[in-house]
Amino acid sequence: xxxxxxxxxxxxxxxxxxxxxxxxxxxxxxxxxxxxxNPQFFPVEELAAATAKALADHGRQMLxxxxxxxxxxxxxxxxxxxxxxxxxxxADEILITNGSQQGLDLIxxxxxxxxDAMIIERPGYLGAIQAFAMYExxxxxxxxxxxxxxxxxxxxxxxxxxxxxxxxxPNFQNPSGVTYSEPVRRATAHLLTxxxxxxxxxxxxxxxxxxxxxxxxxxxYLGDQTILLGSFSKVVAPGLRxxxxxxxxxxxxxxxxxxxxxxxxxxxxxxxxVAQFLQDNDLDAxxxxxxxxxxxxxxxxxxxxxxxxxxEVTFIRPEGGMFIxxxxxxxxxxxxxxxxxxxxxxxxxxxxxxxxGDGGDNTLRLNFSNCDxxxxxxxxxxxxxxxxxxxxxxxxxxxx
Amino acid sequence: xxxxxxxxxxxxxxxxxxxxxxxxxxxxxxxxxxxxxNPQFFPVEELAAATAKALADHGRQMLxxxxxxxxxxxxxxxxxxxxxxxxxxxADEILITNGSQQGLDLIxxxxxxxxDAMIIERPGYLGAIQAFAMYExxxxxxxxxxxxxxxxxxxxxxxxxxxxxxxxxPNFQNPSGVTYSEPVRRATAHLLTxxxxxxxxxxxxxxxxxxxxxxxxxxxYLGDQTILLGSFSKVVAPGLRxxxxxxxxxxxxxxxxxxxxxxxxxxxxxxxxVAQFLQDNDLDAxxxxxxxxxxxxxxxxxxxxxxxxxxEVTFIRPEGGMFIxxxxxxxxxxxxxxxxxxxxxxxxxxxxxxxxGDGGDNTLRLNFSNCDxxxxxxxxxxxxxxxxxxxxxxxxxxxx
Numbered sequence: 001x002x003x004x005x006x007x008x009x010x011x012x013x014x015x016x017x018x019x020x021x022x023x024x025x026x027x028x029x030x031x032x033x034x035x036x037x038n039p040q041f042f043p044v045e046e047l048a049a050a051t052a053k054a055l056a057d058h059g060r061q062m063l064x065x066x067x068x069x070x071x072x073x074x075x076x077x078x079x080x081x082x083x084x085x086x087x088x089x090x091a092d093e094i095l096i097t098n099g100s101q102q103g104l105d106l107i108x109x110x111x112x113x114x115x116d117a118m119i120i121e122r123p124g125y126l127g128a129i130q131a132f133a134m135y136e137x138x139x140x141x142x143x144x145x146x147x148x149x150x151x152x153x154x155x156x157x158x159x160x161x162x163x164x165x166x167x168x169x170p171n172f173q174n175p176s177g178v179t180y181s182e183p184v185r186r187a188t189a190h191l192l193t194x195x196x197x198x199x200x201x202x203x204x205x206x207x208x209x210x211x212x213x214x215x216x217x218x219x220x221y222l223g224d225q226t227i228l229l230g231s232f233s234k235v236v237a238p239g240l241r242x243x244x245x246x247x248x249x250x251x252x253x254x255x256x257x258x259x260x261x262x263x264x265x266x267x268x269x270x271x272x273x274v275a276q277f278l279q280d281n282d283l284d285a286x287x288x289x290x291x292x293x294x295x296x297x298x299x300x301x302x303x304x305x306x307x308x309x310x311x312e313v314t315f316i317r318p319e320g321g322m323f324i325x326x327x328x329x330x331x332x333x334x335x336x337x338x339x340x341x342x343x344x345x346x347x348x349x350x351x352x353x354x355x356x357g358d359g360g361d362n363t364l365r366l367n368f369s370n371c372d373x374x375x376x377x378x379x380x381x382x383x384x385x386x387x388x389x390x391x392x393x394x395x396x397x398x399x400x
Numbered sequence: 401x402x403x404x405x406x407x408x409x410x411x412x413x414x415x416x417x418x419x420x421x422x423x424x425x426x427x428x429x430x431x432x433x434x435x436x437x438n439p440q441f442f443p444v445e446e447l448a449a450a451t452a453k454a455l456a457d458h459g460r461q462m463l464x465x466x467x468x469x470x471x472x473x474x475x476x477x478x479x480x481x482x483x484x485x486x487x488x489x490x491a492d493e494i495l496i497t498n499g500s501q502q503g504l505d506l507i508x509x510x511x512x513x514x515x516d517a518m519i520i521e522r523p524g525y526l527g528a529i530q531a532f533a534m535y536e537x538x539x540x541x542x543x544x545x546x547x548x549x550x551x552x553x554x555x556x557x558x559x560x561x562x563x564x565x566x567x568x569x570p571n572f573q574n575p576s577g578v579t580y581s582e583p584v585r586r587a588t589a590h591l592l593t594x595x596x597x598x599x600x601x602x603x604x605x606x607x608x609x610x611x612x613x614x615x616x617x618x619x620x621y622l623g624d625q626t627i628l629l630g631s632f633s634k635v636v637a638p639g640l641r642x643x644x645x646x647x648x649x650x651x652x653x654x655x656x657x658x659x660x661x662x663x664x665x666x667x668x669x670x671x672x673x674v675a676q677f678l679q680d681n682d683l684d685a686x687x688x689x690x691x692x693x694x695x696x697x698x699x700x701x702x703x704x705x706x707x708x709x710x711x712e713v714t715f716i717r718p719e720g721g722m723f724i725x726x727x728x729x730x731x732x733x734x735x736x737x738x739x740x741x742x743x744x745x746x747x748x749x750x751x752x753x754x755x756x757g758d759g760g761d762n763t764l765r766l767n768f769s770n771c772d773x774x775x776x777x778x779x780x781x782x783x784x785x786x787x788x789x790x791x792x793x794x795x796x797x798x799x800x
Binding site for chain 2: 001002003004005006007008009036037039040042044045047048051052055056059060061062063064065066097098099101102105109110111112113114116127130131133134135164196198225233237238239240241250251254257258260261262263264265266267268269270273
């Protein structure tokens with residue numbers, strides 16, 4: 001009955017990354033492939049205490065159906081945190097979602113007709129490409145440079161098309177680790193002003209800055225021409241599946257209708273648990289612990305890469321987040337490297353799936369957040385070995 | 401920027417029922433309007449114990465990202481429960497969703513192109529109409545009779561159209577309380593056999609039968625031409641937002657892709673909590689308590705209706721679930737009745753929104769699950785008073 005599937009599903013395949021992650025089930029394999037936060041820092045006991053307290057205080061209420069918008073104290077916390085960072089937002093502008101991934105789906109649902117144009121970064125976040133692809137837009141990929149979106153290419157794209165959306169991860173992007181500099185933010189906003197293009201700022205890693213200075217949200221430049229996406233996955237825990245959309249009331253009305261049709265409301269138990277956790281604990285202290293650890297892991301990975309990688313291999317040093325982006329010599333395929341490295345029990349994500357259209361064959365993503373120091377040392381050394389083997393063989397373009 | 405909204409959202413309005421429910425915030429109002437299970441029976445302490453145990457045993461794991469398919473022990477429990485009811489199903493055929501509402505959304509996403517035909521019951525479940533409407537199908541409403549779908553109308557519809565889906569709630573339907581009889585099930589299956597129409601059996605209330613005999617699932621007649629939807633909302637608690645899709649592997653592959661694009665996976669904490677709860681508690685004993693209470697509430701409501709309602713008013717006595725469907729005299733508008741009853745501090749849901757296209761102006765839905773006996777007695781007496789006032793005034797068709 002395969003002919004019954006909707007067109008949007010006809011050409012999809014199971015996620016390449018998902019398939020890769022199956023290799024990592026082997027405990028001997030050192031994986032830089034996943035995009036997981038380090039579970040060592042999940043506040044298990046604090047969440048257990050918050051759950052016990054919340055269930056004892058208002059258990060019947062938190063187990064019942066609830067409002068589509070989400071738990072009011074949680075929405076107020078999020079709004080207050082934005083305000084404290086210089087982004088004035090009201091709690092009415094917050095909709096709680098199942099992780100920010102659902103935010104992407106709802107944006108697609110509310111804005112995208114088949115064939116509508118939208119800008120994505122090149123390379124771009126794979127989960128966003130997958131979410132938006134369900135609404136069959138025309139993707140307009142604009143390259144990322146080391147300091148953010150390529151402004152010339154952005155200007156040309158805006159000149160020739162009328163994109164409804166520009167989806168970006170301006171802080172420590174997945175997969176590239178790139179952060180938009182302040183001048184790039186300003187120039188991007190300038191190009192978008194007085195156009196009918198909504199800037200979607202996805203910021204799952206924004207709280208994980210461990211170097212450099214915090215930079216303004218695009219909302220500070222573009223006001224309510226922006227939609228913000230946030231997540232508790234990297235600051236509390238991803239298994240709770242809680243994120244949010246922040247948008248002006250006109251958009252929020254439609255998001256609520258779409259969310260209600262999609263799943264009525266987000267898990268209310270989890271919302272009450274997180275609200276209680278945030279009330280009883282110091283989130284900034286918790287984040288300081290995570291950031292110190294991630295910085296150490298990132299620094300070590302960079303140090304090992306400088307020491308061991310062939311000099312033809314380049315990479316971008318991130319100021320936060322969870323990923324380092326590596327560019328191999330033009331003629332070296334990261335798929336071939338994957339095969340070679342897997343034999344040495346090290347895996348990563350080849351860059352190809354992050355590119356809509358062509359490109360990225362010689363790129364790869366390394367994750368440093370979910371790896372201890374011993375495994376980083378061994379893993380990077382083995383990965384360098386695999387690179388050198390490919391360079392010597394000189395047949396890097398033929399997948400082995 | 402309203403012109404940026406996708407076509408699917410252009411004509412939507414906030415849910416009528418949602419607006420009605422706002423009236424019910426007044427504690428003096430007796431509400432038969434909601435579709436809520438009775439929170440008195442939420443197993444708060446048992447869920448608190450299950451949470452503490454699960455977090456202590458494998459807290460880090462249950463707070464991490466997880467598989468799209470869902471928590472294996474939970475999928476196995478669901479498959480075993482189907483098997484025990486004579487529906488052989490493997491755990492691989494189960495996908496955990498955010499309530500069965502998300503199951504509806506994923507079915508729309510996987511199967512519906514704009515303009516595809518699908519059958520829905522008339523009256524039909526409003527949440528399903530809203531979920532599928534996002535994919536802009538052509539709805540083919542087929543009337544419900546007291547013992548299930550109108551077979552003549554179904555046959556005619558199948559003769560003239562090629563619906564991809566037939567969405568139904570065969571047990572204690574929302575809103576009508578109707579249950580498909582065994583002969584209607586058999587005849588429905590006969591009409592669908594060797595056609596390219598998938599029967600979607602939504603069964604949120606199936607475990608809440610308090611009268612009559614359990615009847616076979618449509619999967620027993622149609623095999624994997626069916627997709628089953630289930631939910632823990634009415635048997636454990638809705639705030640957990642856990643339901644499932646049960647479908648053959650060919651469909652499951654696509655559901656997993658769609659679910660991954662939509663929100664990666666369902667709340668893993670909640671899945672582990674419910675799995676632990678089901679392991680440590682006797683679900684059947686828990687259900688027996690709920691069913692006994694709902695039966696008592698339903699019986700009392702029916703008794704009061706027989707005693708007080710004008711004889712021109714008819715209703716369907718359900719064998720389970722949460723709703724009683726009432727039909728007023730042809731010329732009496734349930735919207736007018738709503739206004740009249742609200743003055744007497746009683747509310748319900750007028751039937752109109754459950755009809756795609758015309759009809760249902762003289763129908764209404766009463767909920768009996770979430771109301772204590774005193775309020776049922778007073779509420780039905782007042783509702784009867786409002787009906788009599790409208791009958792006497794004789795201007796029932798003019799909304800007041």
